[in-house]
Every structure is written in structure tokens, then in C-alpha cells.
Amino acid sequence: MANANVKPLEVVFWLATLLPFVVTPNYLSLASQIAITALFALSLDLILGYAGIVSLGHAAFFGVGAYTAGLIAKHYWTEPLSGLLAAGVASGVLGYALSHIVVRFRHLALIMLTLGLGLLVHEAANSASALTGGADGLQGFRVPAVVGFKFDLYGTTAYAYALAVLFSCFLISRRIIHSPFGLALRGIRENATRMPAIGAPSRAHLRKVYTIAAVMAGIAGALLTHTTSTVSLETLSFGRSADVLVILILGGAGRLYGGIVGAIIYMVARDQFSGINPQYWYFWIGLLLVAVVMFLPNGILGGLAKFSRPRS
Amino acid sequence: MKTTWLAAALGAAALAAALPLHAQGTVRIGLVLTLSGQFADAGNQLDNGIKTYMKQHGDSVAGKKIEIIRKDTGGPAPDVAKRLSQELVVRDKVDILAGYVLTPNAMAAGDVSAEAKKFMVVMNAATSIVITKSPYMIRTSVVLPQVMETFGTWAATKGGLKQNYTMVTDYGPGHDAEAAFQTGFKGAGGTIVGSVRFPVANPDFSAFVQRAKDLAPQSIYIFIPGGAQPAALGKAFAERGIDLNKTKVLGSGETTAEAALKSMGDTALGIITAWHYDYKLDNKLNQAFVKEFYAMHGRNPDFFSIGGYDGMHAIYETLKKTKGNTDAEAMIAAAKGLKWDSPRGPMGIDPETRDVVQDVYIRRVQKVGGELVNVPFDRVPQVKDPAGERRKKQKS
Amino acid sequence: MLASLAGVLFDGFAYGMLLFLLSVGLTVTLGMMNFVNLAHCSFAMVGGYATVTLMNKAGWPFLATLPMAFIAAGLLSIFLERTLYRRLYRASDLDQCLLTIGIVFISVAAFAWFFTSEQQSAPVPEYLRGSVQILGQSFATYRIFLIAVSLAITAVLVLLLERTRFGARVRAAVDNQRMARGLGIDVERTFMITFALGGGLAGLGGALAIQMVGLDPSFALAYLVYVLIVVAVGGLGSIGGSFAAAVLLGISDMAGKYYFPWLGAFLIYLVMVALLMWRPLGLFGKR
Numbered sequence: 001m002a003n004a005n006v007k008p009l010e011v012v013f014w015l016a017t018l019l020p021f022v023v024t025p026n027y028l029s030l031a032s033q034i035a036i037t038a039l040f041a042l043s044l045d046l047i048l049g050y051a052g053i054v055s056l057g058h059a060a061f062f063g064v065g066a067y068t069a070g071l072i073a074k075h076y077w078t079e080p081l082s083g084l085l086a087a088g089v090a091s092g093v094l095g096y097a098l099s100h101i102v103v104r105f106r107h108l109a110l111i112m113l114t115l116g117l118g119l120l121v122h123e124a125a126n127s128a129s130a131l132t133g134g135a136d137g138l139q140g141f142r143v144p145a146v147v148g149f150k151f152d153l154y155g156t157t158a159y160a161y162a163l164a165v166l167f168s169c170f171l172i173s174r175r176i177i178h179s180p181f182g183l184a185l186r187g188i189r190e191n192a193t194r195m196p197a198i199g200a201p202s203r204a205h206l207r208k209v210y211t212i213a214a215v216m217a218g219i220a221g222a223l224l225t226h227t228t229s230t231v232s233l234e235t236l237s238f239g240r241s242a243d244v245l246v247i248l249i250l251g252g253a254g255r256l257y258g259g260i261v262g263a264i265i266y267m268v269a270r271d272q273f274s275g276i277n278p279q280y281w282y283f284w285i286g287l288l289l290v291a292v293v294m295f296l297p298n299g300i301l302g303g304l305a306k307f308s309r310p311r312s
Numbered sequence: 313m314k315t316t317w318l319a320a321a322l323g324a325a326a327l328a329a330a331l332p333l334h335a336q337g338t339v340r341i342g343l344v345l346t347l348s349g350q351f352a353d354a355g356n357q358l359d360n361g362i363k364t365y366m367k368q369h370g371d372s373v374a375g376k377k378i379e380i381i382r383k384d385t386g387g388p389a390p391d392v393a394k395r396l397s398q399e400l401v402v403r404d405k406v407d408i409l410a411g412y413v414l415t416p417n418a419m420a421a422g423d424v425s426a427e428a429k430k431f432m433v434v435m436n437a438a439t440s441i442v443i444t445k446s447p448y449m450i451r452t453s454v455v456l457p458q459v460m461e462t463f464g465t466w467a468a469t470k471g472g473l474k475q476n477y478t479m480v481t482d483y484g485p486g487h488d489a490e491a492a493f494q495t496g497f498k499g500a501g502g503t504i505v506g507s508v509r510f511p512v513a514n515p516d517f518s519a520f521v522q523r524a525k526d527l528a529p530q531s532i533y534i535f536i537p538g539g540a541q542p543a544a545l546g547k548a549f550a551e552r553g554i555d556l557n558k559t560k561v562l563g564s565g566e567t568t569a570e571a572a573l574k575s576m577g578d579t580a581l582g583i584i585t586a587w588h589y590d591y592k593l594d595n596k597l598n599q600a601f602v603k604e605f606y607a608m609h610g611r612n613p614d615f616f617s618i619g620g621y622d623g624m625h626a627i628y629e630t631l632k633k634t635k636g637n638t639d640a641e642a643m644i645a646a647a648k649g650l651k652w653d654s655p656r657g658p659m660g661i662d663p664e665t666r667d668v669v670q671d672v673y674i675r676r677v678q679k680v681g682g683e684l685v686n687v688p689f690d691r692v693p694q695v696k697d698p699a700g701e702r703r704k705k706q707k708s
Numbered sequence: 709m710l711a712s713l714a715g716v717l718f719d720g721f722a723y724g725m726l727l728f729l730l731s732v733g734l735t736v737t738l739g740m741m742n743f744v745n746l747a748h749c750s751f752a753m754v755g756g757y758a759t760v761t762l763m764n765k766a767g768w769p770f771l772a773t774l775p776m777a778f779i780a781a782g783l784l785s786i787f788l789e790r791t792l793y794r795r796l797y798r799a800s801d802l803d804q805c806l807l808t809i810g811i812v813f814i815s816v817a818a819f820a821w822f823f824t825s826e827q828q829s830a831p832v833p834e835y836l837r838g839s840v841q842i843l844g845q846s847f848a849t850y851r852i853f854l855i856a857v858s859l860a861i862t863a864v865l866v867l868l869l870e871r872t873r874f875g876a877r878v879r880a881a882v883d884n885q886r887m888a889r890g891l892g893i894d895v896e897r898t899f900m901i902t903f904a905l906g907g908g909l910a911g912l913g914g915a916l917a918i919q920m921v922g923l924d925p926s927f928a929l930a931y932l933v934y935v936l937i938v939v940a941v942g943g944l945g946s947i948g949g950s951f952a953a954a955v956l957l958g959i960s961d962m963a964g965k966y967y968f969p970w971l972g973a974f975l976i977y978l979v980m981v982a983l984l985m986w987r988p989l990g991l992f993g994k995r
Contacts, residue, residue, distance in 0.1 A: 286813030
């Protein structure tokens with residue numbers, strides 16, 4: 001399997017993420033939203049790609065993080081970094097609670113349960129409109145700056161902030177994947193019945209990784225709140241859960257970089273298609289998805305791995 | 313490798329698009345709408361209204377050519393709306409921000425308009441506080457309390473009703489409409505005997521209509537969003553058969569939209585609604601508008617269309633006044649106090665609140681020439697948004 | 709109050725029948741081939757738009773368009789199965805998801821292009837409108853029609869499955885594909901026909917749904933969630949399960965809105981979560 005040494009391609013990749021500052025300074029807002037989505041997809045990869053939990057309701061944690069950050073900014077203080085931590089804690093608590101239900105199921109029941117739980121959280125937020133602002137979104141707050149840097153119209157600060165958080169969470173994820181805990185997860189994914197036989201407790205592992213994924217998704221949500229000073233029900237929606245799942249599958253699940261690659265490709269494609277043809281861009285995105293599946297099985301990274309592996 | 317090439321190609325395209333081509337003598341308008349997804353029809357109808365206006369009045373004004381850049385938010389997504397508005401200002405160098413079908417999107421874009429100092433025209437979003445988000449913003453659509461509070465007051469006074477049971481959709485505009493109608497109704501001496509809220513994604517209204525029928529109040533007030541819902545509600549009415557002699561049905565303009573009337577059939581006769589526009593309004597400007605609209609787009613306009621149409625008119629008139637100067641301060645000064653005759657009747661932009669001022673029509677569904685039509689039988693002229701007026705009083 | 713209970717049960721049952729028609733195809737194909745076809749509701753859309761076009765452009769009467777809706781959706785199913793789907797039978801669940809989501813997106817854009825985003829209506833004939841009065845309670849005529857059609861189709865499906873050789877092949881393939889193949893059953897061909905049947909039924913459901921819930925290009929995505937709920941709660945591969953689940957969900961949705969309107973959309977999701985936690989394989993699921 002993958003070894004833990006840093007490959008030169010990885011260094012090149014992360015250096016390349018600094019390019020937009022110089023090469024495409026007018027696209028930094030988009031870049032920041034790509035980074036946020038990439039973090040969200042990475043959190044889904046932890047449970048889907050590595051632990052085999054297919055979730056159609058992951059946006060619940062993204063949204064809880066987003067709303068926590070927004071509510072703190074509105075009622076208490078507007079310092080973002082502490083807001084990030086608080087958001088992570090809030091979504092982590094929810095993740096831990098729900099993990100007790102989620103890890104007991106598999107296959108279609110698991111998918112539908114995560115869908116149902118996600119929809120319930122969305123409904124709750126809609127009903128609690130006095131707290132959340134309901135369909136109009138949370139209003140009356142603004143996050144002006146992070147560590148002294150003002151959030152500007154060009155999105156420079158937004159991208160720097162989002163990228164820094166993405167990179168940090170990525171390093172943590174990498175550590176987790178290559179640790180004994182990560183190996184156990186992959187074991188569970190491959191064969192859940194056999195793992196307890198060799199002494200690795202499945203359910204506790206799954207609950208742990210589910211909670212970690214929830215924390216990370218919550219942090220991604222908080223990032224969105226801080227960089228845009230907006231929160232809406234859309235952050236909790238089935239649409240967002242479905243989008244991140246599509247993005248992860250597109251990039252290739254279980255390959256650490258799949259979520260990031262998927263986010264870049266999908267969101268850049270969507271932005272370009274939507275700009276050219278705002279009414280019917282769905283068509284081109286659909287075509288892209290079909291093409292990727294037909295020619296690059298197991299996502300873009302999966303398909304590339306197949307091509308680049310030397311034929312023996 | 314394929315990904316690298318794709319990334320490089322996209323990068324090159326992005327670079328190319330980053331170079332602005334702002335010819336002298338052009339006014340660029342960034343139009344942010346929902347052109348895909350659940351709210352696509354609203355966005356499309358709004359855009360159709362804009363296209364009709366430009367066909368009728370040409371694509372240049374005050375010696376400058378009008379160029380429109382269209383963007384899609386895909387639905388209620390304030391983060392996307394904000395980013396698109398930012399990009400329109402920073403990358404495409406637009407002079408004016410316009411459109412905004414949904415309230416959260418309009419609110420987010422308001423921040424951009426205020427910070428970047430750009431003239432902004434909200435052509436649909438109907439929540440009252442939207443207008444406060446930027447000092448360079450005007451609205452040409454409708455404000456919910458403007459119609460609903462007026463309707464409530466009318467119902468309890470001229471309408472002669474004492475009791476009402478409100479039924480609204482459980483989301484922002486629904487809550488606003490409920491609050492506004494109840495304020496007006498209670499303020500004029502009526503009593504609200506109960507209320508219920510429908511879930512947003514509600515395909516089937518029969519349970520709720522049955523509930524209303526069982527309670528048999530003197531009158532009911534309904535607010536639902538456009539799209540599939542009015543027709544679905546209509547079917548529920550037709551099936552359950554509410555006796556309109558026992559219970560008066562009051563609705564927002566959407567409840568008796570064209571598609572809804574078609575599916576309700578004769579059971580719609582007698583429903584009373586309050587709204588600011590109907591495609592069958594009997595004046596010369598509207599007849600010309602509807603004719604041109606139908607010829608261009610193969611269907612009739614609705615209130616989304618008139619919001620876009622009048623939004624363009626406001627932009628054109630403002631530009632004429634500033635002689636083509638697109639500086640936000642000059643434009644907002646020129647836009648304040650604008651008055652004109654629109655296919656919807658006389659309307660204007662309030663000089664203090666910058667919000668839309670217009671007539672509210674009270675209509676009843678009747679059969680005219682074999683067709684079901686919303687016939688206006690009363691009119692409350694030049695209504696200002698009461699919520700906005702209350703905000704003014706609080707400040708002073 | 710008892711009369712309104714009857715009304716709620718009736719309306720819920722009718723809504724459930726609609727969900728059943730839309731879902732039965734998916735539960736059989738998912739149960740048989742384990743192929744995740746998220747584009748199932750696109751077939752429903754095809755049927756709906758077929759009806760709309762035939763009625764509004766060619767002046768066909770409503771009832772005559774229904775078989776055409778079935779056929780149009782069925783043909784499209786066969787086309788997609790032969791060209792794209794069959795290459796992914798061995799692929800992972802996730803890849804199948806991606807492919808079929810891509811197809812949904814394409815179909816949504818295609819229909820928006822051809823028909824615009826406008827709400828479509830299919831005005832049904834007079835004798836299907838209005839309501840009938842039974843013991844002081846009014847029952848919508850169209851819902852009676854819908855229930856009658858759905859029950860008839862259910863009967864035909866059960867007969868097909870239990871009494872015909874084709875049905876035996878279908879049941880064998882659902883229960884144990886490898887064994888069925890080993891017995892000489894042409895699983896691929898059986899699947900193709902079943903797929904076409906399922907798609908056709910979805911198309912019929914889409915056509916019948918117009919009068920109840922309307923039609924626009926976002927239908928394919930909007931109803932996907934409900935269909936998935938019915939399939940999961942009913943149990944993969946079980947027609948009886950789909951029927952029971954659809955009825956249960958339809959009635960609880962209707963009853964919830966009538967008796968506990970403040971619960972609103974919560975109820976249908978709570979019911980699903982509770983049922984799945986109690987019976988993860990679905991009400992009548994086998995694996």
C-alpha cells in the first residue's frame with residue numbers, strides 16, 4: 001500500500017497551490033471556495049475511502065460548523081481562529097453522537113440512514129428560524145479579518161486562510177492514514193467481519209474516525225462562514241452532501257488526494273461551464289461525469305494510477 | 313498526463329478571461345440570477361422580461377451600449393452569489409449589479425455593492441430588510457409587507473372580515489407574509505383564529521386543505537411560493553371542494569397564477585388575491601408588453617418578468633439622468649425619487665428608502681370571455697413598504 | 709373526525725400508490741443486478757414529458773398517452789442499458805453512482821432546453837376531475853383512478869412474477885445470480901427486459917404524477933430522495949416491500965401533515981430512520 005514518505009510530486013502540488021496568488025489573482029475567491037470544498041471532501045474521504053462508510057448526509061456537519069461559526073460571530077466575538085475551534089467541537093459532538101447509530105449499519109441501510117439524519121438536521125435548522133434565520137440565512141454578522149488581515153474584495157485573505165487550514169488538516173489526515181489506526185480502518189473496509197478476529201475493535205475505530213471526519217467537515221463549514229460572512233440552509237442541504245460525494249468519487253476515494261483533485265476539477269469545470277452557458281451548464285457537467293466514469297474507473301486518480309502503473 | 317493538460321488548458325482559459333475588455337462607451341451590467349435548479353423558472357422569466365425591454369427600447373442609452381453578463385447561482389447560495397458578485401466587480405469590471413431572485417443571495421451581494429460602491433438593482437428578492445444592505449441599492453420588484461400587510465388591513469376593513477386562519481409555507485418569505493398579513497389584519501380589528509405552516513417541499517396539499525375545511529373559519533389566507541405549488545394547491549382545492557360561500561379564500565398573487573388557475577378550473581372562482589401585477593392587467597403598456605413578450609418567448613410574463621422589465625427601465629432612466637455616468641453616488645442620487653408608468657401601473661423609487669412604491673391590486677377570480685381571470689376590483693394606490701416606514705421611525 | 713380519518717387514509721394511500729409506481733422498477737433492478745441507477749426518476753420525467761407533448765402538441769386524449777409514456781420510458785431504458793449501463797455491471801457502487809448522476813444532470817439540462825423550466829400541465833378529461841361524495845366525505849376522482857390503475861398494475865406484476873416463466877427467471881436472478889446463471893438462465897437478457905419494464909413503469913408513474921404534483925425539469929432530482937426511501941424501507945428486490953413501504957410512507961406523510969402540521973417534513977424522515985434502524989434490510993428485504 002502507500003508508504004508514508006513524502007513524494008516529490010506532493011511537494012510540487014502544494015507549492016502549485018500558491019500559484020493562484022500570482023498567476024490568477026482575480027480568481028482567489030473561487031480558489032478559497034475550492035479549498036474549502038477540498039477540505040470537506042477530504043473529511044468525507046476519511047470515512048468513505050478509508051473506513052468504507054458511504055454517507056449521503058455529511059453536510060450536516062459542514063452546516064453545523066458553519067452555523068456555529070456564524071452564531072459566535074453574531075452574538076459573541078468575531079475572531080475567526082477560535083470560531084474554527086468552536087465549530088469543530090460542535091460538529092464533533094454531533095458526529096460522536098450520531099456515530100453510535102451510524103456504525104451499526106452497512107450497505108443501503110447505512111446510506112439511507114445518513115441521508116435521513118442529514119435531512120432531519122436540515123429540517124431542524126429550518127424550523128429553528130428564530131435562531132438560524134431560516135431560509136433567509138443568518139443575518140446581521142460580519143467577520144472582518146483574520147490575524148489582522150482584512151477579508152478583501154479580491155479574496156486574497158480568504159484564500160490564504162482557507163489554504164492554510166486545508167494544509168494543516170491535510171497533514172493531520174496523512175498522519176492518521178499512515179498510522180496503525182489508519183491501517184486498521186483499511187482492514188475494516190476490506191473485511192469487517194474478520195477484523196475483530198485479529199483483535200482490532202471495529203466499532204470503536206469507526207466511531208473515532210467518524211467523529212474526526214465530523215470535526216474536519218465542521219471546520220470547513222466555519223471557513224465558509226468566515227470567508228463569506230454568510231450562512232444559509234444550503235450548507236446543510238442534501239445538495240451539498242450529494243455534491244461532495246460526487247466530487248470525491250470523481251477524484252478517486254481512498255487516495256488521500258482524491259477529494260482535493262475532485263474539488264479542483266469539478267468546481268473549476270462548473271464555474272467555466274456556468275459562465276459560458278448559465279442555463280444549461282448541468283449538461284456539460286453531466287457529460288464530464290459520464291466521461292470520467294467510462295474512461296477513468298475509480299475516479300481520476302484511480303484511472304491515472306492504472307495508466308501510470310508499469311505493465312508487468 | 314490527462315489531468316495536467318486539462319489543468320493547463322483551464323489555467324490558460326482563466327488567464328485569458330482575466331484580461332478585461334472594457335470598451336469606452338459601454339455600460340456593463342452583472343446579472344446574477346437562478347438559472348438552473350429549483351428556481352430556474354423564476355430566473356428565466358426575469359431574464360425574459362429584461363430581454364423584452366431591450367427589444368422594445370434598444371440596447372443603448374445615453375450614448376452608451378448596454379452589455380449584460382449573466383451568472384447563475386444555482387439556487388439559494390449566498391456564498392456563491394457573493395463570490396459571483398465580487399468577480400463581476402473585480403474581474404469583469406461591471407458598473408451595475410442586478411438581478412437577485414432570492415433573498416439570501418441579494419443580502420450577500422448587498423455587502424459587495426456597499427464595499428465596492430456599485431449601483432445595485434434588486435429585481436425580485438422581496439424581503440423587507442434587503443434594501444438596508446447597501447446605500448447604492450434600489451428595488452423594482454415588490455416587498456412582501458407592502459402587499460400582505462396592506463391586504464390584511466383591507467380584509468378587515470373594506471373586505472368586511474372579522475376572522476382569519478392563515479396557512480403559509482414554512483420558510484422565510486412565508487413567515488414574513490404571515491407576520492405582515494396578521495399585523496395588518498389585527499391592526500384593523502380582525503382576529504386570527506389559528507395558523508398552520510406547510511413544509512417547503514410539499515407536493516400534496518390535500519391534508520392542509522382538509523384541515524382548513526374542517527375548521528370552517530370565516531376566511532383563510534394562503535401564501536405559497538411559485539413554481540409547482542400553486543397548481544398543486546389548486547388541485548387540492550378542486551378535490552376537497554371548499555365552499556367559498558362559507559369560507560372566503562384570500563391568497564397571495566401566486567395562488568392564482570396562470571398555471572394554478574388552469575389546474576384549479578372553476579373551483580377557483582371567487583378567490584380574492586392581492587398582488588402588484590397580472591399579465592391580464594388592462595392598460596396599453598401592459599398589452600404591448602405581453603404581446604412582445606409572448607412573441608419573443610412563447611409564453612406569458614409573470615411578476616418575475618415585470619421585476620426584470622422595470623429593473624431595466626430604472627437603469628435606463630437613471631443613466632439618462634446621469635448622462636451615462638455610472639458612478640454609484642451619481643446613479644443612486646438620480647434613481648431616488650424616480651417615477652414612471654409601467655405595465656403594472658404607476659410606480660416609483662422612494663427617495664428615502666430607495667425601495668419600490670407601487671399600487672396594490674385587490675383582485676377576484678372571475679370568468680371573462682370563457683377564461684379564468686384575476687379581475688381587479690379595488691386598488692390601494694402608491695403603497696410604501698410599511699416595515700420600511702417603521703424602520704425609518706425607529707431611527708429618527 | 710372519523711370521516712376525515714378516512715379522507716386522510718385515502719389521500720395517503722393514493723400518494724403512496726404514486727410513490728410505488730415510481731419506485732417498483734428501481735427496487736427490482738437494484739435487487740437483481742445490484743446496479744445503482746440514480747437516473748431512475750429521469751425515466752419518470754421522460755414519461756411525463758411524453759404525455760405532455762402528445763396531449764398539448766398532438767391533441768391526444770390523456771388515457772391514450774399513458775401506454776406511450778410507458779413505452780417511451782421503456783425504450784430509453786433499453787437504450788441506456790445497452791450503451792452505457794452494461795459496461796459498468798462489474799464496476800464499484802460509487803462508479804455506478806457517478807455515471808447515473810451524470811445522466812440525471814444531462815437529462816435535466818436536456819429537458820430544460822427542449823421544454824423550458826416552465827411548469828407543465830396535462831389537463832385531464834372532465835370525468836377524472838372533481839370528487840365523489842361517499843358518506844359525507846369527498847374523495848378525489850383522480851385519486852380513485854390512480855389507486856385503481858396502481859392496483860391493476862400491481863396485480864399484473866404479481867401474476868407476471870408468480871405465474872410466468874419469465875417471472876420465475878426474474879425471481880431466480882434476484883435471489884442468487886450465480887446460481888441462476890449456472891442453471892442456464894440468460895441473466896443479461898432477463899435483466900434487460902426487467903430494466904425496460906421498471907423504466908417503463910417509472911415513465912407511467914411520471915405521467916400519472918403530473919395531475920397530482922406537477923412536472924418540470926427538476927423532477928428527476930426532487931423525487932429521487934423519496935424513491936430511494938421507498939426502496940430502502942421496502943427491501944431490495946421485493947415488490948411487496950415497495951408496496952408496503954410506499955403505502956406506509958404515503959399515509960404517514962399525509963397523516964402527519966393533517967394531525968401534526970408542526971412536525972411537517974420531520975415525520976417522513978423520522979419514520980424512515982426508525983424503520984431502517986429496526987429492520988436494516990427493509991420490511992421484506994432478504995439481504
